[in-house]
Amino acid sequence: MSAPLGRGTVLLFFCIITLIWGSTWIVIRDQLGVVPAHWSVAYRFVIAAAAMAAYTRWQGSPLTLPPGAWKIAALFGFCQFCVNFNAVYLAEHHITSGLVACVFALLLIPNSLLAWAWTGHKPSRSFILSAIPAIGGIALLFWNEVQSARAPLGEAALGIGLTLLGVMGASISNVLQTTDRARAIPLPTMLTWGMIFGATFDALFALAVSGPPVFDPRPGYWLGLAYLALFASALAFSLYMPIIRTIGAGRAAYSSVIVPIIAMALSTLFEGYRWTPLAVAGAVLAMAGMVWALTSRREVVPTPVAD
Numbered sequence: 001m002s003a004p005l006g007r008g009t010v011l012l013f014f015c016i017i018t019l020i021w022g023s024t025w026i027v028i029r030d031q032l033g034v035v036p037a038h039w040s041v042a043y044r045f046v047i048a049a050a051a052m053a054a055y056t057r058w059q060g061s062p063l064t065l066p067p068g069a070w071k072i073a074a075l076f077g078f079c080q081f082c083v084n085f086n087a088v089y090l091a092e093h094h095i096t097s098g099l100v101a102c103v104f105a106l107l108l109i110p111n112s113l114l115a116w117a118w119t120g121h122k123p124s125r126s127f128i129l130s131a132i133p134a135i136g137g138i139a140l141l142f143w144n145e146v147q148s149a150r151a152p153l154g155e156a157a158l159g160i161g162l163t164l165l166g167v168m169g170a171s172i173s174n175v176l177q178t179t180d181r182a183r184a185i186p187l188p189t190m191l192t193w194g195m196i197f198g199a200t201f202d203a204l205f206a207l208a209v210s211g212p213p214v215f216d217p218r219p220g221y222w223l224g225l226a227y228l229a230l231f232a233s234a235l236a237f238s239l240y241m242p243i244i245r246t247i248g249a250g251r252a253a254y255s256s257v258i259v260p261i262i263a264m265a266l267s268t269l270f271e272g273y274r275w276t277p278l279a280v281a282g283a284v285l286a287m288a289g290m291v292w293a294l295t296s297r298r299e300v301v302p303t304p305v306a307d
Helices: 007-031 037-059 070-091 097-119 125-149 153-176 187-210 219-247 254-270 277-295
Strands: none
Touching (some): 007 070, 007 097, 007 219, 007 254, 037 187, 037 219, 097 153, 097 254, 125 277, 187 219, 254 277
16 A cells, blocks of 8 residues: 655645646647547557556566456556546547546546545535635636537537546546555556556457557657657556545546646647636636645545455
8 A cells, every 4th residue: 555645745746747637638639530539549558558567567566466456457447548538539529628628627526426425535624615616717617618619519518428428437446546445456556457457448449449450650649649658647647546545536636627727828839729818717716726625634535444
């Protein structure tokens, strides 16, 4: 079982993962083209799983799962690295990456409710109060993106529905990490096997839906894929999962609240995105809620009991 992180380490890891994940939306857009989305997801986690296995061996953590732990790793891999990512990649076929990021920011709601139902980790009063401005900010960002996107109603509904499916996959896997049995497994081992299972599910799904593997010869595609696999997957999840195990799934989900703001900031630099008063107000509210949540008194995450 990994030791809880200190507050400074939590904030440092939080900044790193939000910067990385805030940049992925632009990269994912470039992945959609020659290669079907399902195969791009499969390639991403084949590479990420290999990188995690190498890191796990280098760190000295076991590469084998404890007896009976494969079911947890398989569920984690299926929900996080198959359902979540396939849904998000497909959603970007129908709505803008900014709108996908805004919908995904709602992750803090199912994370909090599932943690309460599954582990008895009831949201604190400070968390609930901090969620009010955060959700208000998300709503403003969402409405701003809806107005600018002007997608047909059917396309928008399908894209939002796919994103919500991805949110639920991510939420289940997040809360799973706070359970006693999951916390007893070393994180590098859990991530390695989660990505192995995820890549396997991804490849089987891609084969069934999209047929044989397809490859894009562009160097840009493979550089983007390497970034998504090594930095946005292997590195980012290695930092994110300790945060969940330390401060709980609800507060950790505030990373998804900041990601669309970073994505819009990067879009301003590289795609000419123009901030509206609505977007500015949403960003300020979301940031205020996040700062409130992360600087308030730390919630106690239940300590796992040995099986």
